Amino acid sequence: MCGFAGFPEGDGAFTPGGSMSNMLAMIIAREERFTTDEQDGLSGHRAVAYTSDQGHYSVRKNAMLTGIGRRQLRAIESDVRGRMKPDALDAQIKRDLASGFVPFFVNLTAGTTVLGAFDPIEELTDVAHGHGLWVHVDGAMGGSALLSPTHRGNLAGLPRVDSFTWDAHKLMGVPLTSSVCLFRKPGALLRHMNETADYLFQGDDAVVEAGMTSLQCGRRNDALKAWAAWKQLGDDGYTARIDNLVAMAGVAADRIRATDGLTLVKPPEFINVCFTIDGVDSAAMCQALLDEGRAMVGHAKVDGARVVRMAIASPTTPEQLDTFFRSVERTAVELRAIA
Numbered sequence: 001m002c003g004f005a006g007f008p009e010g011d012g013a014f015t016p017g018g019s020m021s022n023m024l025a026m027i028i029a030r031e032e033r034f035t036t037d038e039q040d041g042l043s044g045h046r047a048v049a050y051t052s053d054q055g056h057y058s059v060r061k062n063a064m065l066t067g068i069g070r071r072q073l074r075a076i077e078s079d080v081r082g083r084m085k086p087d088a089l090d091a092q093i094k095r096d097l098a099s100g101f102v103p104f105f106v107n108l109t110a111g112t113t114v115l116g117a118f119d120p121i122e123e124l125t126d127v128a129h130g131h132g133l134w135v136h137v138d139g140a141m142g143g144s145a146l147l148s149p150t151h152r153g154n155l156a157g158l159p160r161v162d163s164f165t166w167d168a169h170k171l172m173g174v175p176l177t178s179s180v181c182l183f184r185k186p187g188a189l190l191r192h193m194n195e196t197a198d199y200l201f202q203g204d205d206a207v208v209e210a211g212m213t214s215l216q217c218g219r220r221n222d223a224l225k226a227w228a229a230w231k232q233l234g235d236d237g238y239t240a241r242i243d244n245l246v247a248m249a250g251v252a253a254d255r256i257r258a259t260d261g262l263t264l265v266k267p268p269e270f271i272n273v274c275f276t277i278d279g280v281d282s283a284a285m286c287q288a289l290l291d292e293g294r295a296m297v298g299h300a301k302v303d304g305a306r307v308v309r310m311a312i313a314s315p316t317t318p319e320q321l322d323t324f325f326r327s328v329e330r331t332a333v334e335l336r337a338i339a
């Protein structure tokens with residue numbers, strides 16, 4: 001996975017999910033930046049971190065869990081496609097520096113949860129590294145684009161960043177949980193996660209003694225599942241899988257454009273397709289589809305309006321999509337009739 005990320009010297013650890021991978025990155029960045037004596041914790045540093053206004057909520061929660069504080073996590077404005085704006089990041093870092101804060105960490109998102117947008121890694125890394133910040137990429141969802149030569153360009157610049165979350169349990173189809181946090185430079189993970197426990201860690205090889213770099217002590221064998229799935233599908237199988245997901249998002253978008261009464265909210269950035277139904281509340285549509293046993297799909301807010309948020313996360317055919325949209329159309333007729 002480090003090879004795909006462009007971290008030839010890198011290392012990493014499996015965690016119980018993308019939220020925890022993001023937290024591991026924040027912890028290591030915090031320790032690298034602030035703590036010379038690990039006994040003292042943050043010791044009053046006014047640390048601030050950044051993510052976009054489209055970032056996953058785990059980054060906010062992690063700011064609390066790591067002692068940074070939710071208020072010290074800035075939500076940077078994104079553009080019309082949902083990508084963090086480099087000039088807005090730069091301006092906020094400068095404002096924080098002028099106010100005596102210590103910016104240390106920026107979370108970029110590769111594949112945002114609602115729109116599937118990819119923050120521009122090159123430009124944002126120029127800004128963040130220019131100010132000496134740690135750059136993390138949350139690729140919990142979009143990291144798997146690396147498996148496709150057609151779509152990996154969405155993560156251009158990744159080899160420059162400091163850490164990277166990639167969930168095998170999302171688009172790679174590995175059963176929950178299977179997530180990694182990868183680090184470009186080896187060493188920091190062991191430096192900060194290691195503990196002395198001579199009743200357990202009796203060698204000094206962190207590859208064999210995986211507990212020396214892990215958040216947990218006992219844990220499930222998440223690596224084995226990812227390894228076995230990859231052995232079965234191979235690189236080519238995964239390329240085909242990712243290409244299918246993105247292609248089917250395109251098919252879904254075309255179906256919506258071609259259907260009276262459905263409105264595509266934005267052209268898909270990746271595997272997410274957001275749409276609305278004329279005269280029908282999106283949340284009511286999702287609930288009715290579920291109640292009728294027709295489909296299970298979620299909803300979210302985009303630019304203040306509630307939309308149906310379809311994320312095509314497992315292999316799909318155009319026929320299945322057509323069945324789904326026919327269910328949406330039938331349910332819309334029923335909901336309008338009782339409104």
Ligand SMILES: Cc1ncc(COP(=O)(O)O)c(C=O)c1O
Pocket residue numbers: 016017018019020056058109111112113138139140141167179
């Ligand atoms: C962008 C992003 N980051 C992180 C997560 C959290 O991942 P997990 O559910 O594995 O903790 C998600 C989940 O949807 C996500 O979309």
